[in-house]
Amino acid sequence: MFLAIDSVLSLPHASAMPLPTLRSSGDLLADRRYEYARAAFDEKDFEAAADLARQVLDLVPRFAAAHALLGRAEAERGKHEEAVGALRQALVIDPDDALGVRLDLARIGALTPGEAITEGYVQALFDDYAPKFERHLTEVLGYCGPELIVDALDRICTELARPFSFASALDLGCGTGLMAKALKGSYATIEGVDLSAKMLENARKSQLYDGLHQGHLTDFLASRREGEADLVVAADVFIYLAALDPVFSQVHRVLKGGGLFVFTVQTHAGEGVILGQDSRYAHGRAEIEDFAEAAGFAIRLFEAASIREDRGQPVPGFLAILER
Incomplete structure (x- = not known):
């Protein structure tokens, strides 16, 4: 599998997605100085940001956020060795990588792109994002994934002369x-999985799910019975996964014969998977088709679809429906 990193990356975490809120260092003076450092970084005064970050670390040597900021500032200044050292120190202190430091290391060539996004980062990101998630998706990113998926499923069910019910x-x-809400009335039971406990709290309030599970989706699928599901949906989640073949294999196992797997992916013009400038993975069409064939699926729909925007521009992607 070809895996590359987008060569036009510039600012760290250039994305419409907010970063996780940082914990306090425990020292009010250090926290205040850290905010000054962040402000300097935002104003592109990277020398001042690096100097202020070092002052923070003089006060609180094991403050991971300050190491991360120092590394990002040094990377912007072209000081590769210093940047790698500071970023790796942040990872030593915070091995779960709630700060997304691995993304920075991948950008400067110190990690492979496939190692850039971790469960810890995604969990922290969405725990922080949960209170404003739906409003941000719909009002800022123009998210329409669930609606497009429901429309596509309706079309394919009509084409296959089968009822639109699961x-x-x-x-x-x-x-x-959001997906359960869009599909409401078309399923007898539905269960969901997510890494973020706070996102699951909000999903629980909908009272639509028969079961909600916290964990990685591949582990969740591996725990399910063979041939138990009629429908598996993955809406805008593969942007955080570099390797999709294990997911396709597990989905095929848990689906009944004739069951449908519907998903969206972000894409790019080349082959394989890349880590784009929006800190998300984009997969090539040929790779997706290869995974589908290898897992034993029949492709019933594969069409271009943009389910959200990034900085006001439609994000290129595909919507696919596979049949077991």
């Missing part, structure tokens, strides 16, 4: 429950 559905990366 006895058992699984929602991968369910978030706050």
Whole structure:
């Protein structure tokens, strides 16, 4: 599998997605100085940001956020060795990488792109994002994934002369429950999985799910019975996964014969998977088709679809429906 990093990356975490809120260092003076450092960084005064970050670390040597900021500032100044050292120190202190430091290391060539996004980062990101998730998606990013998926499923069910109804559905990366809301009335039971406990709290409030599970979607699928589901949905979740072949294999296992797997992916013009400038993975069409064939699926729909915007521009992607 070809894996590359987008060569036009510039600012760290250039994305419409907010970063996780940082914990306090425990020292009020250090916290204040850290905010000055962040402000200097935002104003592109990277020398001042690096100097202020070092002052923070003089006060609180094991403050991971200050190491991360120092590394990002040094990277912007072209000081590769210093940047790598500071970023790796942040990882030593925060190995779960709630700060997304691995993304920075991948950008400067110190990690492979496939190692850039971790469960810890995604969990921290969405725990912080949960209170404003739906409003941000719809009002800022123009998110329309669930609606496009429902329309596509309706079309394919009509084409296959089968009812648009499913006895058992699984929602991968369910978030706050937008997919269950869009599909309401078309399933008898639905269960969801997500890394973020706070997103699951919001999904629980919808009272639509028969079961909600916290964890990685591949582990969740591996725990399910063979042939138990009629429908598996993955809406805008594969942007955080470099390797999709294990997911396709597990989905095929848990689906009944004739069951449908519907998902969206972000894409790019080349082959394989890249880590784009928006800190998300984009997959090539040929790779997706290869995974589908290798897992044993029949492709019933594969069409271009933009389900959200990034900085006001439609994000290129695909919507696919596979049949077991």
